[in-house]
Amino acid sequence: MRMTRVAATAAAAVLALTMAACGSDDDGGTGTGSGTGTGTGDTAATGVIAKAQSGTLKVGVKADQPGLGLQTGTAYEGFDIEMAKIIAKGLGMQESGIQYVTTVSANREPYIQQGTVDLVIATYTINDERKTKVNFAGPYFVAGQDLLVPTDSTITAPEQLDGKKVCSVTGSTPAKRIQENYKGAQLQLFDAYSKCITALAGGQVDAVTTDDIILAGYASQQQFAGKFKVVGKPFSEEPYGIGLAKDDKASCDKINEILKAAAADGSYKAAWDNTLGKSGTPAPELDTSKLTNCA
Numbered sequence: 001m002r003m004t005r006v007a008a009t010a011a012a013a014v015l016a017l018t019m020a021a022c023g024s025d026d027d028g029g030t031g032t033g034s035g036t037g038t039g040t041g042d043t044a045a046t047g048v049i050a051k052a053q054s055g056t057l058k059v060g061v062k063a064d065q066p067g068l069g070l071q072t073g074t075a076y077e078g079f080d081i082e083m084a085k086i087i088a089k090g091l092g093m094q095e096s097g098i099q100y101v102t103t104v105s106a107n108r109e110p111y112i113q114q115g116t117v118d119l120v121i122a123t124y125t126i127n128d129e130r131k132t133k134v135n136f137a138g139p140y141f142v143a144g145q146d147l148l149v150p151t152d153s154t155i156t157a158p159e160q161l162d163g164k165k166v167c168s169v170t171g172s173t174p175a176k177r178i179q180e181n182y183k184g185a186q187l188q189l190f191d192a193y194s195k196c197i198t199a200l201a202g203g204q205v206d207a208v209t210t211d212d213i214i215l216a217g218y219a220s221q222q223q224f225a226g227k228f229k230v231v232g233k234p235f236s237e238e239p240y241g242i243g244l245a246k247d248d249k250a251s252c253d254k255i256n257e258i259l260k261a262a263a264a265d266g267s268y269k270a271a272w273d274n275t276l277g278k279s280g281t282p283a284p285e286l287d288t289s290k291l292t293n294c295a
């Protein structure tokens with residue numbers, strides 16, 4: 001079954017190449033359209049798999065999160081970027097075919113739904129609410145919500161945020177959790193975490209809250225050396241997924257297969273070691289038994 005599909009898609013790719021100039025569209029209709037096929041055909045690839053076959057994939061990533069997704073000039077780097085490269089390679093395309101598109105937390109679902117991006121790899125927590133709009137491969141990492149405070153702060157838990165100014169990002173799970181569970185906190189919202197960090201450095205807020213792994217990246221930046229500390233008591237689970245169109249289960253399953261292979265062949269560990277692992281934290285185990293979210 002799978003052999004058949006691979007053979008068929010390979011043949012289709014060759015056909016597309018050889019017939020590129022004539023514009024014929026008699027091979028099942030996936031062709032060169034928007035790529036957001038309905039997935040009803042059972043031989044021709046659609047969605048992300050088809051996009052990868054065309055050689056280009058638009059991947060939504062963060063641009064201001066050190067170690068995870070950070071843009072310098074036109075280049076992006078970080079663990080999420082390495083995940084994008086692993087997936088592109090697993091889908092049989094060149095790394096150079098990845099087009100990174102900066103996303104912020106609030107536009108991840110809309111960007112997927114509107115086709116602005118094909119995938120989102122952007123510290124993106126898998127949850128049921130988001131699953132009503134998008135599909136998720138993964139998780140490829142599990143973070144936890146935490147607090148970043150000035151080194152001399154006495155805040156050690158979210159219960160102590162009453163009357164305190166705490167900064168987070170619109171459309172994020174940490175912001176929602178503060179709104180729902182810690183109503184006494186004065187929540188300041190920006191579109192990106194780097195703006196919260198600037199506010200914390202300037203003394204305009206008492207704490208920043210998001211995933212521990214994101215906060216650790218800021219705390220370790222040279223310009224903030226000695227200024228901030230991560231409290232270190234995570235109070236949620238944030239399983240990071242790879243978001244894609246809700247109707248693209250075939251590509252979702254394929255990405256999970258790629259993640260499984262990356263765990264087995266060392267490329268997942270290398271992705272960590274070359275980015276977040278540089279601080280000395282050993283690579284986590286990618287628990288392949290949990291790659292069960294594709295719907």
Ligand code: GLU
Binds near residue numbers: 105169172238
């Ligand atoms: N993982 C959380 C989320 O997806 C927080 C990090 C972020 O906003 O990117 O909302």
